[in-house]
Amino acid sequence: MSNARSIRRAGDRSVLIELDGNEAVQRLAAGLEASRSEGLEEIVPGHETLLLVWSEAAPAVAEVEQLISGAERSAKAIAEPDRIALTVRYDGPDLEPIAAFCGLSTEQLVARHLACDYRVGFIGFSPGFAYLLGGDPALQPPRLAEPRTNVPAGALAIAGPYTAIYPRSSPGGWNLIGSCDEPIFSAEKNPPALLTAGTIVRLVAK
Amino acid sequence: MIEVIKSGALTTIQDLGRPGFAQLGIPRSGAGDRGSLKLANRLVGNAEGAAALECTLIGPSLLFHDDALVAITGAEIPALLDGEQMALNSAFSAAAGSLLELATTSAGLRSYIALRGGIEAEPVMGSMSSDLLSGLGPAPLTAGQMLATGPSAGEVPAIGVAAVAAPADEPLLRVIPGPREDWFGDRALELLAKSSWEVSSDSNRSGARLIGPELPRVRSDDLLSEGIAHGAIQVPASGQPIILLADHPTTGGYPVIAVIASADLDAAGQLRPGQQLRFALS
Numbered sequence: 438m439s440n441a442r443s444i445r446r447a448g449d450r451s452v453l454i455e456l457d458g459n460e461a462v463q464r465l466a467a468g469l470e471a472s473r474s475e476g477l478e479e480i481v482p483g484h485e486t487l488l489l490v491w492s493e494a495a496p497a498v499a500e501v502e503q504l505i506s507g508a509e510r511s512a513k514a515i516a517e518p519d520r521i522a523l524t525v526r527y528d529g530p531d532l533e534p535i536a537a538f539c540g541l542s543t544e545q546l547v548a549r550h551l552a553c554d555y556r557v558g559f560i561g562f563s564p565g566f567a568y569l570l571g572g573d574p575a576l577q578p579p580r581l582a583e584p585r586t587n588v589p590a591g592a593l594a595i596a597g598p599y600t601a602i603y604p605r606s607s608p609g610g611w612n613l614i615g616s617c618d619e620p621i622f623s624a625e626k627n628p629p630a631l632l633t634a635g636t637i638v639r640l641v642a643k
Numbered sequence: 644m645i646e647v648i649k650s651g652a653l654t655t656i657q658d659l660g661r662p663g664f665a666q667l668g669i670p671r672s673g674a675g676d677r678g679s680l681k682l683a684n685r686l687v688g689n690a691e692g693a694a695a696l697e698c699t700l701i702g703p704s705l706l707f708h709d710d711a712l713v714a715i716t717g718a719e720i721p722a723l724l725d726g727e728q729m730a731l732n733s734a735f736s737a738a739a740g741s742l743l744e745l746a747t748t749s750a751g752l753r754s755y756i757a758l759r760g761g762i763e764a765e766p767v768m769g770s771m772s773s774d775l776l777s778g779l780g781p782a783p784l785t786a787g788q789m790l791a792t793g794p795s796a797g798e799v800p801a802i803g804v805a806a807v808a809a810p811a812d813e814p815l816l817r818v819i820p821g822p823r824e825d826w827f828g829d830r831a832l833e834l835l836a837k838s839s840w841e842v843s844s845d846s847n848r849s850g851a852r853l854i855g856p857e858l859p860r861v862r863s864d865d866l867l868s869e870g871i872a873h874g875a876i877q878v879p880a881s882g883q884p885i886i887l888l889a890d891h892p893t894t895g896g897y898p899v900i901a902v903i904a905s906a907d908l909d910a911a912g913q914l915r916p917g918q919q920l921r922f923a924l925s
Contacts, residue, residue: 445822448902451872453822466666479665481870483894488870490665494905560668561868561894564777568868605778624767624779630667 439505440465444498451490452501459558459570462487463518463635468508482559482634484568518556519636523602525593526643529613535578535595547642549573550614555600555638560630565604565622567632572600584610591617593640604630644708645758645790651703651745654784655848656762657755659692661770661779665870665893672774675753675848675889675912679717682807683757686714686734688799693761694771696784698754700915702745703784705756711737711792712759712799718751718913719809733804734759751810751913759799760792776849776890810913813839816903817925818876823866823898827878831858831900835876835884836924844916848890850877851914857882858900868896874903874911876922886911 442455456462462482469480469489479490489495496504527547536546555569572595580596585608588594592603594611603609604622621631632638647654657680660673674680674697681691689695696703702720714734715722722729723744729735737743748754764771764781773780784790820832834856843852858878871877875887877897886903887895888911903911904925914920 446819446902447822447872447899448819448874449905451902453869478662479671479870481665481893483869484867486867486869488665488872490870490872492662559868559894560666561870562668562892564664564668564779566668628667629664629669629768634666 439502439509441502441505444501446495447488450493450495451488452495452498454487454489454501454505456485456487459484459556462559465505465508466634468511469504472508472511474504484558484570519633520639521632521636522639522641523617523619524641524643525615525617527593527615529593529615531612532614535612535614538578539576541575546576546614550576550595550600551640551642555640557632557634557636557638559634560632563604563607564624565630565632566601567621567630569600569638570598572598578612580610581612584608588613589616591619591621593617645711645792646706646708647703647784647786647788647790648706648742649704650784650786651698652701653699654703655697655773655775656694656764656781657697657772658694658770660772660889661768661774664768668893669768669779670774670776670890670893671873672772672780672890673770674755674772676717676755676909677912678909679753679755680757682732682805683714683716683755684761685800686716686732686802686805687712687757687759688795688797689757689759689761690797693757693793694764695755695757695762698745698756700752701747702754704742704744706742707737707739709739713737713743714757715745715754716757716807717754718748720748720754721746730804732807734799748915750812752915753913758792760795763791763793774890775847776892810910813919813921814910814914815921815923816907816911818901818903818922819925820901821899824900826860826862826866826898827900828859828861831860832924834858835900836922839919839921840884842914842916842918842920846914846916848888850888850891851886851911853884853886855883858884860898866896866898868894871895871899872902874905874908875899876901876903886914888912
């Protein structure tokens with residue numbers, strides 16, 4: 438038996454695997470990546486799920502179950518995750534209101550935000566937009582009621598349990614607390630995304 | 644070279660997309676109606692996945708500076724070469740100096756214009772497709788732009804007109820319930836299958852928004868973001884479903900009640916604002 442909580446059909450070419458927590462998602466994704474089976478086109482981590490997409494019909498659930506068990510066994514030998522330090526400035530327009538919302542001074546908010554060990558849980562929304570997990574439970578403001586039509590590239594933002602850096606300017610509904618100069622996504626680079634799922638991220642104040 | 648005289652409503656360069664990057668937040672993209680793209684390419688002797696033009700509702704006008712072999716597939720659309728009506732789903736020659744004008748689709752939304760040799764553009768991550776959600780790949784066509792084609796390779800098949808049905812007036816799309824059908828009551832699946840849905844004008848290459856009865860949820864909490872499949876029918880808090888198409892975001896936080904069967908994805912890519920459609924549970 439695998440560690441999957443459930444395996445759900447998502448159309449005739451995909452299955453959605455529910456797992457217990459994001460670390461299990463990372464392990465299974467890495468295991469499946471290492472033993473890539475034929476026709477498996479996409480391995481898409483979510484917060485507590487992994488979506489598998491085949492180029493043709495998805496295998497039967499029992500077969501997916503076997504694939505997962507095999508990948509979980511091979512995942513035990515997976516190398517240490519990548520680690521990266523990102524230099525950030527706490528100069529975002531929402532820093533003060535968010536500190537007030539959390540009942541903290543801006544200095545306290547910054548200190549607590551820097552103190553966390555973040556891990557890229559998954560990527561979505563736009564190319565390279567990494568959802569960082571592991572944030573301080575005291576810093577979980579909701580999204581803005583009215584999203585901004587234009588968030589600048591490099592904006593450091595928080596919403597709910599997540600921290601992220603906008604890879605490029607786009608509309609966005611997260612609270613902007615700072616900025617980061619590192620290029621997060623570039624289609625010309627290999628890999629194009631600086632932050633990939635599973636990477637451990639430490640934030641350093643400039 | 645081919646000169647773009649009029650760009651049409653939205654004409655982009657598309658091939659079969661860039662699979663394998665969803666874990667980086669990059670949609671597959673590619674032709675909205677992949678079968679029609681492949682057919683157009685086959686008709687002019689290209690590899691099935693060569694880059695061609697995807698036209699949306701109102702097609703472009705193109706001036707050929709060199710002799711060309713052309714095929715138009717997909718939506719029903721009047722296509723005039725120097726004023727003479729050309730058959731769809733068939734290859735035709737366009738002499739240097741001739742003008743190809745596409746009008747407005749009468750059934751379906753997306754037409755494909757393949758040119759022998761394929762359109763040439765700078766590939767991004769292995770594909771020449773315009774991904775309008777991510778801003779990857781070539782920009783949509785603009786008037787005055789020059790297009791180049793690659794070298795001719797394959798044989799041109801000896802067929803007249805390929806027998807393909809035009810997009811249906813009221814398509815019936817087969818759907819497979821899940822992965823989050825349990826976020827909805829049985830009544831929601833029943834409503835999905837029994838209702839007639841209208842395609843909203845607020846639709847694009849990322850998704851077709853539908854107008855119809857509200858699909859009631861039995862859970863009101865938030866779903867943690869998860870990967871989404873092409874053809875997923877996502878239901879936001881409004882209860883009005885969205886069919887996710889070629890340029891769809893790779894993850895999302897709205898529950899997916901059902902996913903369109905892969906055999907009907909091309910028909911979903913032809914859904915036209917204002918049109919009615921139905922779903923059948925399979």
